[in-house]
Amino acid sequence: MPFWSGETYRAIARCLASGQMIRGVDVEGLRSALIEHFGVEDILLCGSASLALELALRTCHLQTGDEVIVPSFCCSAIVAPILAVGATPVLADVSTELNLTVETVDAACTSHTRAIIVPHLFGNPADIDAIAELGNAKNIVVIDDAAQALGATTADGQSLGTSGDMGVVSFGAEKVCFGLGGGALISHSRGVLDGARETALGYPSIIHALRQLTAMFAYRRWRRWTLPVQRLIARGPEKNPHAPPQPYRQDNLTNVQAAVARTLMDSLPENLQARRARVQAYGQLLGDQAGLELIPHRPSSACLTQVVRVLSKRRSEDGAARVIQALGAAGCEVQGSYMPIHLLGSFSACVWDRLPYTERVWADLVEVPCEPTVSLADVERIASIVRSCAGN
Numbered sequence: 001m002p003f004w005s006g007e008t009y010r011a012i013a014r015c016l017a018s019g020q021m022i023r024g025v026d027v028e029g030l031r032s033a034l035i036e037h038f039g040v041e042d043i044l045l046c047g048s049a050s051l052a053l054e055l056a057l058r059t060c061h062l063q064t065g066d067e068v069i070v071p072s073f074c075c076s077a078i079v080a081p082i083l084a085v086g087a088t089p090v091l092a093d094v095s096t097e098l099n100l101t102v103e104t105v106d107a108a109c110t111s112h113t114r115a116i117i118v119p120h121l122f123g124n125p126a127d128i129d130a131i132a133e134l135g136n137a138k139n140i141v142v143i144d145d146a147a148q149a150l151g152a153t154t155a156d157g158q159s160l161g162t163s164g165d166m167g168v169v170s171f172g173a174e175k176v177c178f179g180l181g182g183g184a185l186i187s188h189s190r191g192v193l194d195g196a197r198e199t200a201l202g203y204p205s206i207i208h209a210l211r212q213l214t215a216m217f218a219y220r221r222w223r224r225w226t227l228p229v230q231r232l233i234a235r236g237p238e239k240n241p242h243a244p245p246q247p248y249r250q251d252n253l254t255n256v257q258a259a260v261a262r263t264l265m266d267s268l269p270e271n272l273q274a275r276r277a278r279v280q281a282y283g284q285l286l287g288d289q290a291g292l293e294l295i296p297h298r299p300s301s302a303c304l305t306q307v308v309r310v311l312s313k314r315r316s317e318d319g320a321a322r323v324i325q326a327l328g329a330a331g332c333e334v335q336g337s338y339m340p341i342h343l344l345g346s347f348s349a350c351v352w353d354r355l356p357y358t359e360r361v362w363a364d365l366v367e368v369p370c371e372p373t374v375s376l377a378d379v380e381r382i383a384s385i386v387r388s389c390a391g392n
């Protein structure tokens with residue numbers, strides 16, 4: 001669930017009352033706040049981080065046959081921007097922290113590799129500096145994808161999103177700063193994003209903005225009340241993971257999205273502190289439980305979620321599904337982690353070679369929540385259900 005304060009609701013009310021839902025002063029205000037937060041020269045705001053990735057790739061002038069490396073274990077949203085610019089997504093393996101490493105990236109590099117997109121999954125920093133060095137040595141563009149890791153830093157304190165040649169962050173659903181959507185493309189130097197600015201973006205209609213706002217309240221902000229109702233109404237089949245992904249927003253960022261995102265930047269320190277406390281609590285409650293492995297977060301992680309690996313005793317067992325079912329029965333909406341992109345039916349345009357670690361672990365993973373709206377008492381309740389399933 002999103003972590004919104006009174007300021008967030010006041011910002012929405014102000015946009016509605018002033019008629020500045022689509023265009024207004026908050027867009028420039030957010031841009032200045034982000035430039036200050038990241039300590040960079042230039043930022044381009046747009047309707048989603050997927051679009052920001054597409055714009056980043058457009059600055060590379062890719063041609064058919066050029067390759068862009070991404071992890072197979074990732075949100076599949078990362079593939080569409082690569083296809084949109086006519087390049088080929090090449091899927092690389094991840095290692096024990098579920099992120100790309102220099103070794104897995106190097107193994108996927110060919111003479112056609114032109115760019116590498118490095119996500120920091122679940123808010124946890126990947127070895128971005130080492131991968132940026134590799135990219136530099138091989139003349140490959142590195143995009144620091146901090147969509148899931150706003151507020152996290154490298155070990156020496158550099159904000160994620162500012163390493164490599166360009167970076168992106170997201171204010172989309174289920175991110176650290178879960179707002180009304182939106183993304184930012186980040187660059188250290190002026191001029192780099194000029195090519196991206198040449199792509200003309202439109203504005204969504206006021207009807208779309210109002211619909212988005214209503215859907216946010218109905219399905220997300222008041223999830224505690226709408227989830228049981230939704231479960232009663234929709235008893236049909238689960239969402240099909242092989243279905244093609246929803247197309248991403250191709251518009252400019254609206255003023256109301258920017259106004260919400262500004263308030264989320266203001267509450268970011270409190271947000272991160274709460275998330276880190278929840279990760280620590282899961283560590284204390286589940287860290288020594290036989291049959292479970294917690295995927296570690298580095299100290300500077302944004303702690304988006306805690307991933308738990310459920311080790312089944314027998315091959316035929318699906319321990320992760322058992323945990324998800326038990327949590328669901330107790331009213332906790334949790335999900336298994338990503339199905340790797342190379343196993344999804346809609347991504348036949350991707351290429352890959354061997355992905356041994358991804359294939360070994362993905363089916364065992366469950367994500368438990370760390371957002372501040374989940375109380376420490378909820379964390380204890382979730383941990384005790386997970387523990388009882390693992391003990392069986």
Ligand SMILES: Cc1ncc(COP(=O)(O)O)c(C=O)c1O
Nearest residue numbers: 048049050075077119147170172
């Ligand atoms: C690693 C990563 N990059 C990019 C995106 C795209 O973000 P957005 O939803 O703002 O388009 C996502 C979305 O989940 C993501 O997880």
